[in-house]
Amino acid sequence: MILDKVRESFVERFGKDFRLFSAPGRINIIGEHTDYNNGFVLPAAIDKCIYLAIQPNGSEAYNIFSVDFQQATTFSVADTAEDLPHWAKFPFGVIQELKNLGHYMGGFNAVFGGDIPSGAGLSSSAALESAFAYAIRNIFNFDIDNLTLAKIGQKAEHNYVGVMCGIMDQFASIFGKQGHAILLDCRSLEYKYLPIKIDDYEFVLADTKVKHSLASSEYNRRKWNCEEGVMMLSSQMPQVRSLRDVRSKDVYPYKGILGEEVFLRCEYVTEEIERVVQAADAIDNGNLQLLGELMYQSHEGLRAKYHVSCDELDALVEATKNIEGVLGSRMMGGGFGGCTINLVRKDEVSTFKELVSTYFTNKFGYAPDFIEVNIGGGAREVVLS
Ligand code: GLA
16 A cells, blocks of 8 residues: 555655655535636545645655655755756645745755656545645644645746646645535635535446647647736626626627637636536535536536537546436546546446447547445544544
């Protein structure tokens, strides 16, 4: 088990004195590309995590070993991120962002590893940021609340990885709660835990196993498209500060001003924000049929209006349409690869996998992976008995 590997590896390199932390990846039921538009999202933390063993070392050096990459690195706070291995940019960024907030810390030794499939859109990077932010706060006794920890992770991603992401992934990783989704209002950052009452159904992830290289540049482009849209819409409707302030039906009249591309982006985002609210109600009321329909609509918007899907994701969704016991399916996360999330009746899961796999394999010549996840808790210290 990865947790044991992390512990053993720490002992081997740095001795047996350490504390252990974990931070989870996430799924997102609905609400894609709405977080950086001040909208709603509906993610949940999963039981797949980054595990981090860590101990202050009384020096200025940060010595970190990645079990998954079998690679060690050492840096100090005065270094730059450029020469670091990609995975080390995440802890480096977190340390820099803490420093920017006035939290100075000495060095530490750390070993980490995880069981979140990377590139699958389950936010292994946010989990890594959250694990370091949470652990550093605890081992150095910094007076920092959980929301600030999530924001530190997000800023690390902006400034040291170059993806201008929203707050959803880091928030879910820090605030996750067993058995619950989080209905998060990304404008006020108020949130509500929503018990996932889906009874005879479960969420099943299907992984395309592709990650198109476009992902981060196109992600940032979508964000600029939305900002452009807000600028133009606010010149017509002065109360508009973000796409959250616009109803979907109020976008169409401005199509001419927005131009085709920006219009489609704004229409998708405003519709998706409305879908999240409906989906949360549907879960609350046990209306899984409606939840499933909203998931299909979300995918259609991501494909045809937001243009962040790809052939492999579309095929995974398409394949589900005539399968008994599947209520909904959509791509999940930033897009251009990764997983779909599917709402499937428990007794149909194995048929679902078989049929989707056959359909996909016929098209692309290889089989998708299916990932089983349970809804787990947020970042925490792992206390060993
Ligand atoms: C990535 C980002 C999130 C969010 C999703 C799309 O996971 O990190 O902030 O924007 O894409 O919903």
